[in-house]
Amino acid sequence: MKIDRFLKAALLGLTLTAIPMAITGSSPAFADTLRIVKRGTNATLDVPMNRAVVVESDIPFAELSIANPGIADISSLSDRTIYVLGKSPGLTTLTLLDANGQLITNVDVRVAADVSEFKERLRQILPGENIEVRTANDGIVLSGIVSSIQRLQRALDLAERYAPERVSNLMSVGGIQQVMLKVRFAEMQRNVSKSLSSSLALNGSIGGTGINGGTGTTNGSGGVTTSLGGNIPGNNQNAGAVLFGFNAGSTQVGILLEALEQKGVVRFLAEPNLVALSGQEAKFLAGGEYPVPVAQSSDQISVEFKPFGVELSFIPRVVDKDIINLELKAAVSAIDPSNSIALGNGVEISAFTRRETSTTVEMRDGESFAIAGLLTDEFTDNSSQLPWIGDVPILGALFRSAAYSRNQTELVIIITAHLVTPTRGDALALPTDRIKPPTEKDLFLYGRTSEGARTPNKGAAGEVAKQDFGGSYGYVLD
Numbered sequence: 001m002k003i004d005r006f007l008k009a010a011l012l013g014l015t016l017t018a019i020p021m022a023i024t025g026s027s028p029a030f031a032d033t034l035r036i037v038k039r040g041t042n043a044t045l046d047v048p049m050n051r052a053v054v055v056e057s058d059i060p061f062a063e064l065s066i067a068n069p070g071i072a073d074i075s076s077l078s079d080r081t082i083y084v085l086g087k088s089p090g091l092t093t094l095t096l097l098d099a100n101g102q103l104i105t106n107v108d109v110r111v112a113a114d115v116s117e118f119k120e121r122l123r124q125i126l127p128g129e130n131i132e133v134r135t136a137n138d139g140i141v142l143s144g145i146v147s148s149i150q151r152l153q154r155a156l157d158l159a160e161r162y163a164p165e166r167v168s169n170l171m172s173v174g175g176i177q178q179v180m181l182k183v184r185f186a187e188m189q190r191n192v193s194k195s196l197s198s199s200l201a202l203n204g205s206i207g208g209t210g211i212n213g214g215t216g217t218t219n220g221s222g223g224v225t226t227s228l229g230g231n232i233p234g235n236n237q238n239a240g241a242v243l244f245g246f247n248a249g250s251t252q253v254g255i256l257l258e259a260l261e262q263k264g265v266v267r268f269l270a271e272p273n274l275v276a277l278s279g280q281e282a283k284f285l286a287g288g289e290y291p292v293p294v295a296q297s298s299d300q301i302s303v304e305f306k307p308f309g310v311e312l313s314f315i316p317r318v319v320d321k322d323i324i325n326l327e328l329k330a331a332v333s334a335i336d337p338s339n340s341i342a343l344g345n346g347v348e349i350s351a352f353t354r355r356e357t358s359t360t361v362e363m364r365d366g367e368s369f370a371i372a373g374l375l376t377d378e379f380t381d382n383s384s385q386l387p388w389i390g391d392v393p394i395l396g397a398l399f400r401s402a403a404y405s406r407n408q409t410e411l412v413i414i415i416t417a418h419l420v421t422p423t424r425g426d427a428l429a430l431p432t433d434r435i436k437p438p439t440e441k442d443l444f445l446y447g448r449t450s451e452g453a454r455t456p457n458k459g460a461a462g463e464v465a466k467q468d469f470g471g472s473y474g475y476v477l478d
Contacts, residue, residue, distance in 0.1 A: 045107050045110070048111075048112065048113070049111055049113050049138075050086060052085045054077070054083055054084075055081070056082075057081075057096060062079070063097040064076055064096060064097075065095045066095075067094075067095075071087060071089075071091070071111050073087055084109060089111055089113060090111055090137075091109070092108075092109050092111075093107070093109065113139070118158070119133050125158060126151055129144070129147065131155055131171065138163070140163045140166065141168045142155060142156070142159060142167065142168070145171070146173055146174065148318050148319060149177075149278060149317070150319050150320060151320065177278040177318055179276060179277075179278060179417055179419060179420070180274070180417070181326065181328075181415060182418070183270075183272055183330055184412075184414045185270040185271070185330070185412075186411070187269075187355075187409070187412075188265070188409070188410045189267075189268075189409045190264070190408045191263070191408070192261075193260070193405035194261045195259070196258070196402055197217070197257075197259075198255065198256065199215055199217040200214060200215045201218040202252070202253055202254075205250055205251065214227070227256055241258045241259075270310045270332065272310055276316055278317055278318040281313060283313040285307055285310070285311050287310060288307070289306060290305065291303045291305055293347065310331075313328075314327060315327040319362065322419060326363070328359055328371065329358045330358075332354070333352050333355070333356075335352060337350045338351075355374065355411055361415070363417055365419045366417075368416040369415050373411065374409070375408075375411075376409045376410075377408050378406065378407040378408075380406075382402070383403075436450060
């Protein structure tokens, strides 16, 4: 067999050597010495690497040859059966010859990595995903559309286990990848304070001893004179005061009763909405910036601006279909002049009241979370009296003052996440679309600040414009 191959190789070499002579020679008969034989049908045989495939030929063959034994190895099991073993990724040619040395067929043998197990594992781990797996040389090529970035990453991680550092990613993420975050800040402040105080003023003599003095608000010659004259002292700051006066012999007595009750309620509500692409950060600020002087070297002063108002920043990640992972920072701040600092030369820096939260949560489309809550309850009780005399039952109330105050603050932050898609521009309506500036006649004769509503009445914008201002504007919920 080896001798036969050697002779055929020698004859082929002589034939190739004679080709230039046939072309340049004067006799055209030498042009037929080389003939390209095309017999049978060219086919492609896919063989997994490190695995074998047994193929059969319809025509008995006498000789086999493989162009590159490093890619595939062959052996004959019979005159019709061939054993092909894939050794390394690549493409080579298998040639079959009959007993007369005539060509039967050429077969393209393509050896690639075995991805059948990988495909099965991919279907088990990521069911329902439209991922196509192909081989390229000694690597794996992934293509198709997946439902989320996390599932795309899982497919890549699994492919790395089968072809480390030889994975090509041609996949794209489908579905909805834009998230609208709706945040509601709700804060309620309540305060109640009550006080009851009494003051006593005396002027005269008892047993030949002169008396002129007072307690509480009338503690002072001006307060005594005013109260005994029938007037409430000027330093009274309570909401209600009653003055009683009578004479006990040569002594004038004045009793001043003061009462105070204060109640206050403050309601604060902010509802910012923000849309961002999955994996991208979005920021929101509704408020302003406050200038704060900052000392520098060489007695220089620079100005740094501190933001205040409603602040929101978040990074959404669509984990799997309608599951959303949110990394969120939210804050509400306001300028507090009551805690200002005076630096002199007319420079005064105000403080800030600030409530903020930073968290990471996971929810489905349309679900809500109360991510932060704060309840503060402050209670103050004060009592002041003259020593010993204030402890006397009933009568001691004239020499005693009591006051208490209670402050409560309750803050709740609720977030709601939605997967959203864009919509047509004519389907969006703004609150300003309903108001039109007034004419001079409407303004000066009728005192109208607007001419009227110019509400669209056609299409989707007309449907949205019919809603109240509490409705949804500017986005479409999926």
